[in-house]
Amino acid sequence: MDGNFNENDISRVVEADRAHIWHHLSQHKQYMNDDASKQVDPRIIVEGKGMRVWDQKGKEHLDGVSGGVWTVNVGYGRERIANAVRDQLIKLNYFAGSAGSIPGSNFAEKLIEKMPGMSRVYYANSGSEANEKGFKMVRQIAHKKYGGKKHKVLYRDRDYHGTTISALSAGGQDERGAQYGPFTPGFVRVPHCMEYRAFEQEGAPQENYGVWAADQIEKVILAEGPDTVGGLCLEPVTAGGGVITPPDGYWERVQEICKKYDILLHIDEVVCGVGRTGTWFGYQNYGIKPDMVTMAKGVASGYAAISCLVTTEAVFDMFKEDASDHMGYFRDISTFGGCTAGPTAGLENLKIIEEENLLDNTLQMGDYMLDQLHALSEKHAVIGDVRGKGLFLGAELVADRNTREAAKESLVSAVVGDCMQQGVIIGMTNRSVPGKNNTLCFSPALIATKDDIDQIINAVDGALGRVFT
Numbered sequence: 001m002d003g004n005f006n007e008n009d010i011s012r013v014v015e016a017d018r019a020h021i022w023h024h025l026s027q028h029k030q031y032m033n034d035d036a037s038k039q040v041d042p043r044i045i046v047e048g049k050g051m052r053v054w055d056q057k058g059k060e061h062l063d064g065v066s067g068g069v070w071t072v073n074v075g076y077g078r079e080r081i082a083n084a085v086r087d088q089l090i091k092l093n094y095f096a097g098s099a100g101s102i103p104g105s106n107f108a109e110k111l112i113e114k115m116p117g118m119s120r121v122y123y124a125n126s127g128s129e130a131n132e133k134g135f136k137m138v139r140q141i142a143h144k145k146y147g148g149k150k151h152k153v154l155y156r157d158r159d160y161h162g163t164t165i166s167a168l169s170a171g172g173q174d175e176r177g178a179q180y181g182p183f184t185p186g187f188v189r190v191p192h193c194m195e196y197r198a199f200e201q202e203g204a205p206q207e208n209y210g211v212w213a214a215d216q217i218e219k220v221i222l223a224e225g226p227d228t229v230g231g232l233c234l235e236p237v238t239a240g241g242g243v244i245t246p247p248d249g250y251w252e253r254v255q256e257i258c259k260k261y262d263i264l265l266h267i268d269e270v271v272c273g274v275g276r277t278g279t280w281f282g283y284q285n286y287g288i289k290p291d292m293v294t295m296a297k298g299v300a301s302g303y304a305a306i307s308c309l310v311t312t313e314a315v316f317d318m319f320k321e322d323a324s325d326h327m328g329y330f331r332d333i334s335t336f337g338g339c340t341a342g343p344t345a346g347l348e349n350l351k352i353i354e355e356e357n358l359l360d361n362t363l364q365m366g367d368y369m370l371d372q373l374h375a376l377s378e379k380h381a382v383i384g385d386v387r388g389k390g391l392f393l394g395a396e397l398v399a400d401r402n403t404r405e406a407a408k409e410s411l412v413s414a415v416v417g418d419c420m421q422q423g424v425i426i427g428m429t430n431r432s433v434p435g436k437n438n439t440l441c442f443s444p445a446l447i448a449t450k451d452d453i454d455q456i457i458n459a460v461d462g463a464l465g466r467v468f469t
Helices: 007-020 066-070 079-091 102-113 127-146 165-169 195-200 209-224 250-260 313-317 341-355 358-379 409-421 450-467
Strands: 045-049 052-055 060-063 120-124 152-156 187-190 229-234 264-268 292-295 307-311 383-388 393-400 439-442
Touching: 060 450, 079 341, 102 120, 102 307, 102 341, 120 127, 120 313, 127 165, 127 229, 127 264, 127 292, 127 307, 152 209, 187 209, 195 209, 195 383, 209 229, 209 250, 229 250, 250 264, 307 313, 341 358, 358 383, 358 393, 358 450, 393 409, 409 439, 409 450
Parallel strands: 152 187, 152 229, 229 264, 264 292
Antiparallel strands: 045 052, 052 060, 120 307, 292 307, 383 393, 393 439
């Protein structure tokens, strides 16, 4: 740490946090308990450098989840990003997206170079908002071309697309949406493609499961009526629902189905995008040709708020076909989509990934970490399955390998807590699938080394041994 905080300063900060901050995903009773012996201080992250962060007590932690939610892809303390953003803010900090900006144009051009077949970038400020824009495009196209009928959006069980009411309406994680209904109509769930839990799906075969799982989407389309379904929104690798990699044959069949029924394929890359899986985008691992791609988190590695909805020219053209129709263009705006800090940071972020060969590092370190997790599974019977792509990995914990009964959530949480005590931050599925929040989640920055991964693996090894005795 740089020593800018002294004990009096940080005590004041902690008390201000306790009194005024509403933390995300947190039960605050622990910070404000009437019984002082049961009250704990909120954790304040004071500084970050590379793969490590320090809290208010000066304790160093290796961050194995890139900012807690798959975001800080190029690591902490990147002065070149901060300096580029500072220089841009002095020149022009903001103008509404109804006009262009130099960083907006430059970043869009660079981004599209990484996405063959895509051509247009719509700026927003969060993954939830970017996905909302995609849903709105599907709805407007339905009215423009199909009399409003082809408006339904399909989403997949266990997938997650954001926190707004409509994004939750398209969310396949029931605990995420609990108590927030009623939801937006016109969103329809399709089954998951999690091969490890295929036995829970009636009729699932042992062979060619991927094709079968995709065929279940077609069944839903036929039941709803193909003339009512306008979009299909999927994560290339499911994130918070359990780090689920698609089975063989799945994506090829999904693409066929979308083409057959004239359904726009919307790929949610909010987690997978910008290097996380070892390719620029997760869908590029599977030969997918999307109509829309949304992204946020790693786009600027958390150095500025930015999200993007990227479309093909064919989708873009549908909103300029009839210039005489005053309602025909995409009548939408994102206030903070006009900030210049986001694309400025995003451009530097892309350059760093290129210059430091971080895609290659992600593949190499991802393979290494996957091997180490498999080795852990040979030692600890509680690990039922290991899966992932690049530096986006999960280990599902079970009470019994034969029945695949999920490990108790309290025990999975205890593993995460034990690692934290060791100075290693890992994640777990959190308020996602009822009774199935049992997957440990790992997403170290793309700069991770073997030493970093060994430290994570050793921490998990020790934690599993202590928690599951």
